[in-house]
Amino acid sequence: MFEKSVSEEEVHWNDFFEYITESIYFLDHLNLQKHNPLSLIIAFENVSLEVVNMLYLLEQSCSNITLKKAENHNISNDFESFYQIDSSSNKSKLAMSSLGILLNTNTRYEGYVLNLNMRQRFLKGDFKLLSIGSLLDITLPVSNLGSNISVLKSIGEGTHLFCQDIKNSSFPLLISNTELFKRKDSKYLIKILKHTNIVSTLWNGLNVLSHSISSSGVSSLKSFLPISSEDFVNFFGLYFINVSLESVPNIKKLIELQLLNSVFNTNNTGYRVFIDQNNNTNNKEVIKKMETRHEIDTNYFHLPNNLFLEDNETYINTQGLVKRVTKLINFKKDSKNNWQIIRKFYANSKNLSYLNNSKDGNLLNFDCINIFNYKNYINFHFSATSSLTSLSYYLNKTNKPITRNLNTSLKETKIKIFNTKLKSWLDDFFMGNGKDSFSYNSSVMSKNSKIIRINSSNFF
Structure with a gap:
């Protein structure tokens, strides 16, 4: 290297x-x-x-x-809730939730801390996890709903089979990643959630995992x-x-x-x-x-x-x-x-x-x-600071996300969703998912890549 x-x-x-x-x-x-x-x-x-x-x-x-x-x-940066995770990372808010939806994301790889928190929540009971995307092993039971974006559209319309579970759940969560915002209709996918109880006047269950440590900043x-x-x-x-x-x-x-x-x-x-x-x-x-x-x-x-x-x-x-x-x-x-x-x-x-x-x-x-x-x-x-002292920078630990209610009374334009499959989440970085220039030259990573391709299959 x-x-x-x-x-x-x-x-x-x-x-x-x-x-x-x-x-x-x-x-x-x-x-x-x-x-x-x-x-x-x-x-x-x-x-x-x-x-x-x-x-x-x-x-x-x-x-x-x-x-x-x-x-x-x-991705929109009007509010921190559009590109950060809030409700799923807070253990007190996660304890109140009884349902989680993974939208084309692998929390075991992209957010291991979040995956551990969901596993602890699942072991306590009264928590169900749904997935829209590739079939993945995240170390806890998941019900896969499919890999087409029309599944999310049918949930917003109220015609899907699991709409009853989402409606009866308390404080549901939806976890996605920034890779979803590469789609042309990504700005309309968030507006679909206003027809569900994932986003309401008292609760915002939208969480977005960043693809890198610098994208949120x-x-x-x-x-x-x-x-x-x-x-x-x-x-x-x-x-x-x-x-x-x-x-x-x-x-x-x-x-x-x-x-x-x-x-x-x-x-x-x-x-x-x-x-x-x-x-x-x-x-x-x-x-x-x-x-x-x-x-x-x-x-x-x-x-x-x-x-x-x-x-x-x-x-x-x-x-x-x-x-x-x-x-x-x-x-x-x-x-x-x-x-x-x-x-x-x-x-x-x-x-x-x-x-x-x-x-x-x-x-x-x-x-x-x-x-x-x-x-x-x-x-x-x-962040807002009272004075610019030599310690104000180092005392700042976190920023408090600002959320917004998506249920507005203003007349909005028609939503156009492309009924296409979501991008298959490749669990193997060597097949084109890695972005750094050093992993491709690593012999250890190459051997792990071959083992993953032999022991698992992720084809549709």
Whole structure:
């Protein structure tokens, strides 16, 4: 793992920041002559609260920088209950419930603490668990209702066989994950619950498991749009942070379907900049294939960053708890942490005066020289504090989710649901469910993958 993380070429950090600052300066002047201005797209994945706040400040200060998520999740962040779990993680609320519904999720893999709490609740008695999705073993009895989304639709209409059990149950729970929000009709699935007693004026049984430890913190700050094919129409460069072009499904789909082919064949084809802020250089091979296929000139920069256990970072998990990662190892190599790289990028951008947006020079920005003061500023973003002291950040343990009643009297539009099967939950990460670049190279994980495929079958 450490051998592949070492960069093949020496990184000249000062030269890179000078080059990218000059490029943004000339890019801003060229945009005055263009009807569709060019932009630098920054796509991120699995970043801490410190980094996502710094990226947000960078997007505000630079008029030609666009911030995008690498993964495509159309999830609403109006209330914390839309992307966090509340009622199922609270043992007192879980004890009052007599029914739980799993919607295309595997709590044994995605939320082991939640799975243990449900197992303890089941052993106490008077608790039934239903499942909509793949047949999975979560160490407690589950009644599978099917794998089609029409099952949820029939429950909302009151025509399903188990509607009587849901109606007679007390404080029912529904547990889903962020993978469900990749569907085009995901925003209508939540509205179906208002016809059941899962969401009422006194009870909110909706719980959403996050696909990564950083997704809840990103959703708490802002609803970032995912990167799409429209973003590649007018762009000067791509800046990837902790993004693997071969593992992230959204990016991989854009490349495999050759959505970039129509872009590079236009008249805007020219010089492009690709910045890869990652701990390995696996993306360099994909970019070289794009160069030879589309005959474009690119300038590739690899900025090696630290691994997960080499930084002191902060996250908000799916329960709303503030988790702080402690530095465990110190591997000597030519790498920096994400906070240092983005902070230097942000400091250089403050020296530029943008012509296309005169308001950028008047924006109030935080002086982020000291990391401890900056963490207090981040805490001010996510929770209400009486004073910004040196201990206010470390005293914050959790955020209290804000819920909303879905039973409204306003007239809403018609709900359109696609009667398609839910995505089969693969219990084997090696078959395409893993997103990190190290598990594929692990011999232990490969052997476990073969054992799972031999002892279990999950086909329809």
